Every structure is written in structure tokens, then in C-alpha cells.
Amino acid sequence: MSLFEEYLTLGQWLAESERLAIYNYLLQTRSDRYRNESQLLFSKKSLYSYAANGEIYYSVNSNIVQYNARKIGDQNWNNQIRAMKLSRIGFLTRRRLCKFFAQAELDVIRNFPNQGSNHQDEHSFTVNTYPFYTLDYFANGGGKLKGLFKKIMRKEDPLLEKLLAS
Amino acid sequence: MSLTIPKPLIPILTKPMTPPWVLALVLATQLTINYVGSGSNPSCTLNVQRPHHSTYLVEHKNADAIKVNVKSKCTVPQISTTISAEIYELRGNQSIKVFSVKNQTAFADKRDPTESIFQNFSFVCQTGRTGLYLGSASGSVLLTNGKTIQVSGNSGNYHPEICENTAK
Numbered sequence: 001m002s003l004f005e006e007y008l009t010l011g012q013w014l015a016e017s018e019r020l021a022i023y024n025y026l027l028q029t030r031s032d033r034y035r036n037e038s039q040l041l042f043s044k045k046s047l048y049s050y051a052a053n054g055e056i057y058y059s060v061n062s063n064i065v066q067y068n069a070r071k072i073g074d075q076n077w078n079n080q081i082r083a084m085k086l087s088r089i090g091f092l093t094r095r096r097l098c099k100f101f102a103q104a105e106l107d108v109i110r111n112f113p114n115q116g117s118n119h120q121d122e123h124s125f126t127v128n129t130y131p132f133y134t135l136d137y138f139a140n141g142g143g144k145l146k147g148l149f150k151k152i153m154r155k156e157d158p159l160l161e162k163l164l165a166s
Numbered sequence: 167m168s169l170t171i172p173k174p175l176i177p178i179l180t181k182p183m184t185p186p187w188v189l190a191l192v193l194a195t196q197l198t199i200n201y202v203g204s205g206s207n208p209s210c211t212l213n214v215q216r217p218h219h220s221t222y223l224v225e226h227k228n229a230d231a232i233k234v235n236v237k238s239k240c241t242v243p244q245i246s247t248t249i250s251a252e253i254y255e256l257r258g259n260q261s262i263k264v265f266s267v268k269n270q271t272a273f274a275d276k277r278d279p280t281e282s283i284f285q286n287f288s289f290v291c292q293t294g295r296t297g298l299y300l301g302s303a304s305g306s307v308l309l310t311n312g313k314t315i316q317v318s319g320n321s322g323n324y325h326p327e328i329c330e331n332t333a334k
Contacts, residue, residue, distance in 0.1 A: 003225065006224070006225065006226070010222070010224065012285045012286040013222045013224070013231075013286055013288070015288075015289075016267055076276065078273060078276075079245075079273065081273070116223070117223040118222045118223055120285075121235070121285045121286070122283065122285075123272070123283045123284065123285035123286075124272035124273050124274065124275050124281075124282045124283045124284070125272065125273045126270060126271065126272040126273075126284055126285075127270070127271050128269060128270065128271070129248050129269035129270065129271045130269055140268050140269060141269065
């Protein structure tokens with residue numbers, strides 16, 4: 001089992017810094033896949049994807065992309081988890097979509113982990129209120145300038161390096 | 167042998183004491199008060215569980231952690247609850263923040279939409295060490311009617327917890 005596969009089993013045990021490291025890992029290692037998926041999503045207006053033990057349904061409507069999620073095997077989808085307005089500029093849209101995909105997959109990894117050694121208690125679908133692709137996350141809602149400053153000053157978590165090396 | 171009922175008792179046994187329309191009116195008034203009461207003044211509470219020890223496996227090693235679980239519960243259905251949570255440790259007379267997480271949103275439970283459950287706000291503790299811990303959380307609940315209710319809570323007094331598996 002690789003280190004990344006082990007982290008796919010942690011679920012609710014994932015710490016904040018680990019979640020951010022996994023988000024960056026997904027962005028760096030799945031960029032080609034995300035670009036292909038963004039083309040598919042634009043042509044078909046909807047897309048199904050998988051992460052850990054969860055299923056994701058993306059849809060685009062009036063320049064808004066959103067996703068719903070469910071545990072593999074469940075009948076019902078969770079209500080809309082996140083939505084993001086898309087830019088009208090092509091390459092910006094693709095870049096933003098890649099970040100949206102990585103965030104969605106991370107949310108699903110956190111809530112529907114693979115079966116592993118760690119016990120997962122019953123819980124609600126839980127996410128970071130501010131997604132990692134916004135400056136609001138780094139500022140905790142305290143403004144974009146503060147967010148930009150904190151993002152620049154932030155040290156990369158050593159887990160990202162370990163994941164990339166594994 | 168036949169049973170004879172004394173005459174003065176007959177009206178009491180056969181006629182209702184209170185007219186039915188009065189009973190209906192009282193019942194309807196009570197139902198209206200209950201409905202309006204719960205509809206206009208929904209309330210929510212935040213239950214912060216006592217911080218307790220738990221272990222989990224990460225990178226092929228067992229990690230000891232102190233964790234706290236939080237649950238919001240409302241009298242009406244909710245969409246989600248957003249909170250920030252902390253765990254404090256009492257060292258001497260000083261309360262030290264040993265864990266903090268901000269802006270976490272849990273969506274309403276599918277089986278009971280009046281509640282949202284957060285699990286495993288935790289930090290890795292030093293194995294064998296005993297500390298006095300208190301959990302605290304605050305935030306808001308977004309109800310399905312669009313209203314937002316502020317909530318806060320804590321786990322009560324500082325409670326001793328040893329950072330190791332004491333189960334036999």
C-alpha cells in the first residue's frame with residue numbers, strides 16, 4: 001500500500017494540514033485527468049467521477065459548476081456540496097475547474113474513505129467551509145489581501161513531499 | 167337480578183360534562199399555540215462531547231490522540247452547521263489552547279435532518295501523559311427556512327484524560 005493509499009483510509013482522522021497537502025498532491029498528480037474531465041464536463045454538462053469510497057456528480061448550469069456526492073452503493077445523493085462560478089475566459093475556467101475537481105475529491109476522501117484499519121464513526125458530510133482554492137480559506141474569511149499574504153507566507157506541509165516521493 | 171340506576175344519576179352518566187364544541191375549541195387553540203410557538207422560535211443547541219483519548223493508525227504506526235466530537239441539534243430541520251472548535255488544556259492556573267480548527271461545515275444528517283454531527287476534531291498527544299482538557303465550539307446553524315441561529319457550547323469542566331489506551 002502506497003502512502004497516498006494509506007491516507008485514503010483515514011477519513012475523519014485527516015488533520016487540516018494533511019487535507020491541504022492531499023489537495024495539493026491531487027492537483028499536481030492528476031492535472032491531465034482533470035483537464036480531460038473538464039472538457040467532458042463542458043461537452044456533456046454533467047460528469048460522474050470517483051474518489052476513495054465515494055462517487056461525485058458534477059453538473060454545469062448557467063456558468064455555475066456544482067457537485068453532489070454519495071458513498072458508493074448508496075441510493076441517495078447528498079445535496080449540493082459546493083458550487084463555483086466559472087470564468088468566461090477559457091484557460092482560466094479550465095484552471096479553476098481543476099482546482100474544483102481536486103477540492104471535490106478531497107471532500108469525498110475525507111467523508112467516504114476506503115476501508116482500512118481505522119474505525120469511522122457515524123457523522124455528517126463535513127467540509128472546510130472555505131475551499132482551499134479560495135483566498136478566504138487562508139484568511140478565514142478575513143479578506144482577500146490577508147488571504148494572499150497568508151498563502152504566500154505559508155510553509156508547505158512535509159507530507160506533500162512525502163506523498164510525491166512515494 | 168336487575169340493576170337499578172337511581173334517577174338523579176342518569177343525566178350525569180349520559181350527558182357530557184363539557185360541551186363538545188368547547189373541547190374542540192380548546193384543542194384547536196392548544197395545537198395553534200404549539201405550531202406557532204415552534205415555527206416562529208426554532209432553537210438549536212450545540213453539544214460538545216468531553217475530550218477523550220483515541221488511537222488511529224497512520225503511516226503504519228499507532229498514533230495517540232485526544233479528540234472531541236460535536237453535534238448540533240435543532241427543533242426544526244436544518245441545512246448545515248458551521249463551527250470553529252478548540253480544545254483547551256489546564257496547566258497550572260492557565261488555560262492553553264492545544265487544538266483549534268476554524269470554519270468547518272457539516273451538512274444535516276440524512277436520517278435526522280434536525281442534527282449535524284462533527285467527528286474527530288483531534289490532536290496527537292504525548293503517549294502516557296495526563297492532561298486536563300475542555301472542548302469548546304461556536305458557530306451558526308442554517309435552517310431550511312433560511313434563518314441562521316448562533317450556537318455555542320463546551321464540554322463542561324476540565325476533565326483528566328490520559329494519553330494512552332486504558333481499555334483492558
